[in-house]
Amino acid sequence: MKKGNLIVISGPSGVGKGTVVKALMQRHDKLRFSVSATTRAIRPGEVDGVNYYYITKERFEQMIANDELLEHARYVDNYYGTPAAPVDRLLEEGYDVILEIEVQGALQVKQRRPEAVLIFIAAPSFDELARRLRGRGDTAEDQILQRLETAHTEYSAATSYDYVVVNDYVDEAVDEILAILTAERLKANKQTQILKEANEYAVSPNV
Amino acid sequence: MKKGNLIVISGPSGVGKGTVVKALMQRHDKLRFSVSATTRAIRPGEVDGVNYYYITKERFEQMIANDELLEHARYVDNYYGTPAAPVDRLLEEGYDVILEIEVQGALQVKQRRPEAVLIFIAAPSFDELARRLRGRGDTAEDQILQRLETAHTEYSAATSYDYVVVNDYVDEAVDEILAILTAERLKANKQTQILKEANEYAVSPNV
Numbered sequence: 001m002k003k004g005n006l007i008v009i010s011g012p013s014g015v016g017k018g019t020v021v022k023a024l025m026q027r028h029d030k031l032r033f034s035v036s037a038t039t040r041a042i043r044p045g046e047v048d049g050v051n052y053y054y055i056t057k058e059r060f061e062q063m064i065a066n067d068e069l070l071e072h073a074r075y076v077d078n079y080y081g082t083p084a085a086p087v088d089r090l091l092e093e094g095y096d097v098i099l100e101i102e103v104q105g106a107l108q109v110k111q112r113r114p115e116a117v118l119i120f121i122a123a124p125s126f127d128e129l130a131r132r133l134r135g136r137g138d139t140a141e142d143q144i145l146q147r148l149e150t151a152h153t154e155y156s157a158a159t160s161y162d163y164v165v166v167n168d169y170v171d172e173a174v175d176e177i178l179a180i181l182t183a184e185r186l187k188a189n190k191q192t193q194i195l196k197e198a199n200e201y202a203v204s205p206n207v
Numbered sequence: 208m209k210k211g212n213l214i215v216i217s218g219p220s221g222v223g224k225g226t227v228v229k230a231l232m233q234r235h236d237k238l239r240f241s242v243s244a245t246t247r248a249i250r251p252g253e254v255d256g257v258n259y260y261y262i263t264k265e266r267f268e269q270m271i272a273n274d275e276l277l278e279h280a281r282y283v284d285n286y287y288g289t290p291a292a293p294v295d296r297l298l299e300e301g302y303d304v305i306l307e308i309e310v311q312g313a314l315q316v317k318q319r320r321p322e323a324v325l326i327f328i329a330a331p332s333f334d335e336l337a338r339r340l341r342g343r344g345d346t347a348e349d350q351i352l353q354r355l356e357t358a359h360t361e362y363s364a365a366t367s368y369d370y371v372v373v374n375d376y377v378d379e380a381v382d383e384i385l386a387i388l389t390a391e392r393l394k395a396n397k398q399t400q401i402l403k404e405a406n407e408y409a410v411s412p413n414v
Contacts, residue, residue, distance in 0.1 A: 120395070122405070125404060126404060126405045126408035127408070129405075141412060145410060145412060148410040149410055151405070152405070152406070152408070152410065155402055155406060156406060158395060158402055159395055159396075160395075161395045162394065162395060163390065163393045163394060163395060163398075164393060164394075164395050164398035164401060165393055166398075166401060175389075176389060176390075176393055178386075179385075179386040179387075179389035179390050179393075180386075180389075180390045180393060182382075182383060182386035182387075182390075183383075183386050183387045183389075183391070184390070186370045186371060186372055186383055186386075186387060187369065187370060187371075188327065188365060188366055188367075188368045188369060188370060188371050189366075191329075191370075191371035191373075194329050194332075194371060195329070195362055195366060195371065197332060197333060198329070198333045198358070198359070198362035199359070199362060199363060201333035201359075203337075203352060203355040203356055203359065205348060205352060
């Protein structure tokens with residue numbers, strides 16, 4: 001069984017990451033979504049192990065201390081993070097595992113797992129990103145400006161990513177991510193079985 | 208204009224490289240084939256600049272001395288090699304350029320151009336490679352054994368390649384190579400234009 005790839009997807013607010021990831025999951029059946037852990041309270045309609053793993057602050061801090069998380073962050077009074085164990089289990093089973101996380105978390109994952117594949121979803125242009133954020137019509141202008149400033153920082157971090165996929169049309173972005181997943185499985189260091197078999201083959205005359 | 212990728216394809220005798228590359232050229236129109244230079248005499252039916260660039264021994268040795276070749280080798284009394292200039296011109300024009308060359312040449316290219324993408328075409332198994340070589344029915348058994356020994360050496364070198372594509376079905380192998388070419392164009396260090404534009408964008412309120 002060939003191990004799957006750990007895929008990290010990030011991108012600025014408004015770029016349409018959620019839509020891309022959802023469409024991606026529908027077109028690739030050896031793909032699993034990582035579930036994060038959080039210390040915030042479960043909300044009506046949420047399911048433990050589906051939306052999040054809901055754990056205590058003590059347990060979360062223990063996981064940090066034991067290096068059981070691929071990445072974590074604290075927002076206001078709550079922790080959010082990615083437990084390594086369920087991700088590793090899926091990778092061993094041959095699934096590619098998707099983490100949809102912030103830039104800071106992505107860089108933490110890359111430090112712990114240099115083999116992780118980091119994909120940054122960019123807008124066709126920064127103008128278009130601003131248009132998409134304003135087009136929603138549900139966000140105050142000062143918040144939009146703040147998100148665009150944050151996007152600036154995120155784009156700077158994208159140079160540390162492995163790939164940049166432009167989300168102009170969702171289907172094309174998904175095609176491109178699928179091509180990346182295919183290519184990553186063809187990397188020579190992932191094809192060790194076929195090379196090993198060839199090296200061990202004893203050439204003998206046809207009798 | 209985004210520069211194209213330099214793609215090097217190698218694989219053992221009998222693996223079906225030629226068929227794969229031919230099918231690949233038919234399915235990708237931004238792809239060009241590199242033409243090698245040689246000092247051997249032109250043969251009936253061959254065309255200068257199509258099959259090879261036919262040049263003198265003196266000119267070839269001058270090209271070696273001036274480092275004008277991406278790779279070269281000497282077989283018996285003749286030189287064979289890849290002139291860099293026509294390849295660079297096509298890359299600048301945005302084409303991906305394919306070099307179908309031996310393992311030794313491929314490693315020379317990688318030394319001169321670390322950004323070159325090396326793809327090794329492998330057989331589904333070494334047994335199958337032997338079967339394909341014998342199945343042609345036009346090669347003596349001692350030559351087949353020699354080719355399989357050479358294949359051993361080639362497979363060992365494949366660990367220095369970037370990707371290994373198994374040629375089980377030609378169409379699938381071509382799909383996989385096309386995925387690699389797509390992924391390589393999405394590498395963050397190839398997407399500098401979109402990241403630069405975002406960094407230079409001045410966030411301003413909507414007035």
